[in-house]
Amino acid sequence: MLDLRQYTSLGAALRDALERWPDETCLIEADRERENCRLTYRQFKEAALPLARALQDLGFQGGDRAAIIMTNQSKWLISAYAVFYSGGVLVPLDYKLMAREHLQLLAHCKAQVLIVEHHLWRVITQADGYRDFKVRTVLVTEAPAKMDLAGARRWEESRGSAEPQFIPRAREDVACIVYSSGTGGRPKGCALTHENYLEQCVALTALYPFWPGVRYLSILPTNHAIDFMVGFIGPFTCGATVVHLRTLRPEYVRDAFPRYRIAYMTLVPMLLKNLERGLRAKFGALAPYRRFLLHWLIRINRTLVGDRPNLRVSRVLLRQVHQAFGGELRTLFVGGAFMDPSTLQFFYDLGIPVANAYGLTEAGTAVTVNDFKPFRADTVGKPLPGMEIKIINPGSDGVGEVAVRSKTVMSHYLDDPELTAETIKDGWLRTGDLGRIDPSGHLQLFGRVKNMIVTEGGKNVYPEDIENAFEGLLVKELCVFAANFVWPERVLGNEKLILVVRLEPGNEITDALLNELSSRNRRLPDYKRVNGYVVWDEDFPRTASMKIKRGVLAEAIRAKLDRQSAVVKL
Amino acid sequence: MRTLEQTIDEILGLAATHFKVPREQLSPHDDFFKKLKIDSLQALELLTRLEHHFSVELPDYEFQGVSDFRTLAERIHTRL
Numbered sequence: 001m002l003d004l005r006q007y008t009s010l011g012a013a014l015r016d017a018l019e020r021w022p023d024e025t026c027l028i029e030a031d032r033e034r035e036n037c038r039l040t041y042r043q044f045k046e047a048a049l050p051l052a053r054a055l056q057d058l059g060f061q062g063g064d065r066a067a068i069i070m071t072n073q074s075k076w077l078i079s080a081y082a083v084f085y086s087g088g089v090l091v092p093l094d095y096k097l098m099a100r101e102h103l104q105l106l107a108h109c110k111a112q113v114l115i116v117e118h119h120l121w122r123v124i125t126q127a128d129g130y131r132d133f134k135v136r137t138v139l140v141t142e143a144p145a146k147m148d149l150a151g152a153r154r155w156e157e158s159r160g161s162a163e164p165q166f167i168p169r170a171r172e173d174v175a176c177i178v179y180s181s182g183t184g185g186r187p188k189g190c191a192l193t194h195e196n197y198l199e200q201c202v203a204l205t206a207l208y209p210f211w212p213g214v215r216y217l218s219i220l221p222t223n224h225a226i227d228f229m230v231g232f233i234g235p236f237t238c239g240a241t242v243v244h245l246r247t248l249r250p251e252y253v254r255d256a257f258p259r260y261r262i263a264y265m266t267l268v269p270m271l272l273k274n275l276e277r278g279l280r281a282k283f284g285a286l287a288p289y290r291r292f293l294l295h296w297l298i299r300i301n302r303t304l305v306g307d308r309p310n311l312r313v314s315r316v317l318l319r320q321v322h323q324a325f326g327g328e329l330r331t332l333f334v335g336g337a338f339m340d341p342s343t344l345q346f347f348y349d350l351g352i353p354v355a356n357a358y359g360l361t362e363a364g365t366a367v368t369v370n371d372f373k374p375f376r377a378d379t380v381g382k383p384l385p386g387m388e389i390k391i392i393n394p395g396s397d398g399v400g401e402v403a404v405r406s407k408t409v410m411s412h413y414l415d416d417p418e419l420t421a422e423t424i425k426d427g428w429l430r431t432g433d434l435g436r437i438d439p440s441g442h443l444q445l446f447g448r449v450k451n452m453i454v455t456e457g458g459k460n461v462y463p464e465d466i467e468n469a470f471e472g473l474l475v476k477e478l479c480v481f482a483a484n485f486v487w488p489e490r491v492l493g494n495e496k497l498i499l500v501v502r503l504e505p506g507n508e509i510t511d512a513l514l515n516e517l518s519s520r521n522r523r524l525p526d527y528k529r530v531n532g533y534v535v536w537d538e539d540f541p542r543t544a545s546m547k548i549k550r551g552v553l554a555e556a557i558r559a560k561l562d563r564q565s566a567v568v569k570l
Numbered sequence: 571m572r573t574l575e576q577t578i579d580e581i582l583g584l585a586a587t588h589f590k591v592p593r594e595q596l597s598p599h600d601d602f603f604k605k606l607k608i609d610s611l612q613a614l615e616l617l618t619r620l621e622h623h624f625s626v627e628l629p630d631y632e633f634q635g636v637s638d639f640r641t642l643a644e645r646i647h648t649r650l
Contacts, residue, residue: 071631096634119631247630249614274611457610525635526603527608 001151001238004202009169009194011084013237018045018122019245024212029074032247037074041239044078052082053160055113058137062167066113067106067135068223069093069120072244075141075155076222077232087167088113090176091189092223095120096525099127107384108187109177109414112136119145125150150544171195178225180361183279188462189414196364199407200231203384208249208264208355209372210238215328215368217256217265218247224458225365226335226357230266250274250323253434258326267460269340269493272354276343278323279350288356295346296320302349307374321350327440331355335366337490338445341377343570347377349450356380358443359447362429363387364408368443379442379469390428391437399490402435434490445492451485451550453495455527463497464550466528469520474513475501477504480530486554496531498567500557502540509535518570532567572650576644581620589618598640624650629631 002020007013017027022042029036039047060066067082068074068090082089091109093102095117102124107115107528114135116124124130138152169175175194179187209215218231226369243260245252248271256262267275283294301317304310311330315322322329335357347354358380359366365390370381382388386405394400409429412420423430432450435443452462463480464501470478483496499517503509521529536557541549557566572580578598586593589606596605602613614630620642621628625650636642 095631098635119629120646247614248611249630250611251617251618270609272609274609520603522637526637 001211004198004237007083008171009231010175010197011081011087011166013171013198014081014084014233017041017236019238020152021212022152024239025241026236026239027074027077028241028243028260029246030243030260032249032252033255036246039074043079047254048078048081048085049164050159050161051078051084051155053162054158055082055088055137055165056161056164057112057160060086060088060113060137063089064112065089065091066115067091067093067109067111069095069114069116069124070104070141070221071095071117071225072218072221072227073117073244073246074185074244075115077236077242077244079139079155080222080232082164083113084175085164085166087169087567088503089174090370092228094179094223095221097526099123100129102128103129103133104189105179105189106135107132107565109189112135114138116142116152117141118147118149119552121149131249150277169194171198172411174411176228176363178223182481184420186416186464187414188416188419190361190410191412191414192361192364192410196408196410197229197233198364199386200229200364201237203408204229204366204388205234206385207369208333210240210264210376212239213241214263215241215243215244215260215557217243217253217260217262217315219248219253219256220266220268220272220458222516225361226333226359226458228262229365230333236366241385251280254278254324255366258314258324261326263330264333265329266335267338268456269334269338269522270456270458271341272334272339272347273330273456278344278348278434295316298349303349305351309348309353309372309375311351318351325352333369335359335369337454337456340493344377347500350375358433358445360431360433360530362410362423363404363406363431364410367406376442379438379444379470381415382441382445383443389419389443391435392428392430394436397447398436399434400436401449402431402443402445404431406430436437446490447484447488447492448482449488451482453482453484453497455495456493457527459527461497461528466497466524466530469528470499470517473501473516474504475503475507477548477549478502479540479553481550481554483531483563485565486557497529499530499533500536500553501533502536521570530570532569534561534566534568572647573645574643577624577650578640580623581639581643584619585616586621588616596639597636598643601637602639602642603637611629620646623636626650 018041026041026044028037066088118140139155139158140149140152141155171194174191176192179189216235220227221537245256299316304313307498332354334354339356342556344354355370357366357369367387368383390403391400392403405428434446467480479500485497541552584594
């Protein structure tokens with residue numbers, strides 16, 4: 001792999017990677033059973049540099065911001081490299097956000113360029129806030145012929161003929177602005193520097209190295225912080241191959257393992273559970289004697305392997321299981337949300353190690369990861385090389401707020417010095433997560449001190465971001481909370497949102513109000529929906545600027561109401 | 571040529587069979603995540619079933635934000 005300590009920017013590192021392994025395959029894009037493209041590092045360069053030149057010809061300069069809104073596909077990576085080559089700052093936006101949310105974030109980050117898939121662009125141009133759209137250059141991919149693009153250009157035709165200029169960046173320059181939340185309330189644009197990414201890559205590849213010929217299956221969108229690192233920067237700076245699958249459908253994901261002989265893959269808990277469910281269903285459908293034999297082999301594997309994975313042994317003993325995964329699978333990574341230890345154990349017993357990790361965008365992706373020395377299903381592993389962790393205000397059981405200090409911690413929140421100061425104190429990033437470091441140095445997580453939830457799909461949901469979905473409801477005031485913020489629980493997983501409503505004096509909850517509430521709730525993406533409501537009979541405490549004092553309100557609700565009886569399920 | 575109502579009816583039938591729910595318990599305006607007690611990946615599995623049944627290709631992104639049978643049927647119907 002490249003020695004990333006020698007580089008000052010992602011653009012420079014990627015440029016050298018493309019030169020160093022010209023004939024290795026760097027990228028395969030598959031859609032269901034079709035293969036859309038297969039590029040060597042040389043071909044990737046030949047696709048990206050004319051785009052970089054086109055951007056430069058359109059006035060894009062070092063430090064300018066370019067947002068990408070795309071599903072999981074090869075043009076995402078090609079565009080990102082063109083931006084880095086031109087010294088730009090990349091703004092990866094979640095394509096699953098609603099159009100008005102895209103518009104809010106594009107305005108917040110003041111993007112000069114937007115690179116977007118056609119179907120998403122079409123929705124953006126029809127959104128209410130589009131009249132205030134100020135992005136100078138829009139490149140649209142995969143637009144049908146003769147389609148009116150509302151002033152945008154075709155990505156496929158954006159190819160400058162001259163050599164583009166490589167714009168160098170310093171380590172401390174911002175490489176990406178990644179939004180960890182904030183479409184409804186306060187946008188949290190994490191400014192991550194080139195150093196943050198280069199150091200994160202060094203730390204991760206020290207534990208899990210890539211090399212030419214090894215294949216990584218990417219099914220998470222590249223805007224996802226984990227996939228950006230493990231499915232782009234990591235493999236590319238090691239000469240490895242990334243296989244992009246454009247669909248998340250479980251049957252195609254399962255097919256991709258043997259088809260592309262995958263070695264590594266990252267999943268969110270929901271996907272891993274789905275894989276587990278599929279395998280359990282297959283095992284359950286086996287003839288009784290074969291099922292007995294399988295369980296017997298699993299027991300032998302568990303005994304022989306012990307607490308450190310031994311792929312050679314497991315691949316021989318459980319040959320058919322490993323063949324179904326292509327026979328070359330080394331490790332699955334899981335992160336982004338709470339992972340049930342029983343699922344980790346299930347895969348481990350089959351000889352498929354799942355490295356459970358913990359991280360957050362603000363810390364440049366991963367902070368801890370299980371290194372299998374030994375395997376532990378009950379923790380999120382030890383800190384990666386170069387990461388320091390401490391527990392703030394630990395209780396008698398050692399549990400307190402997790403804080404992180406490392407070269408991977410973001411520089412700041414974009415245009416929000418106040419929030420930055422609250423979040424990073426004396427160089428320590430306050431994560432808002434509750435944890436404990438056990439005697440062997442493993443981090444165990446227990447819950448959150450912050451008002452947010454993380455879904456099984458790895459999405460952070462900040463309650464204040466969804467309050468506007470309930471605006472205009474016939475109540476005096478309302479507020480959304482993470483239920484565990486109001487009634488703290490030392491558990492992770494199955495986290496819920498609740499809506500607290502203060503009715504007009506004398507009013508009661510009516511069927512009409514409930515119907516309206518449910519209907520608004522249904523219109524939200526499933527991961528943003530509130531699970532129940534609470535009727536609160538006092539005015540909300542507010543600041544001088546009329547913002548709800550959420551902490552005070554949560555405390556008052558907790559003191560007066562019991563969770564079980566107060567929350568009415570929707 | 572199917573009518574939209576026929577498309578809805580066939581979708582409800584397929585969903586009931588696939589997720590082993592009595593057909594009579596499903597109606598067009600139901601939130602299929604709640605009614606079938608499924609997550610978004612299981613919903614994608616249903617989509618594949620529907621693709622095979624209706625012989626159309628349905629891009630995943632077309633169904634982002636869709637959670638009731640009627641809207642699902644409308645999206646499929648435009649492709650028939």
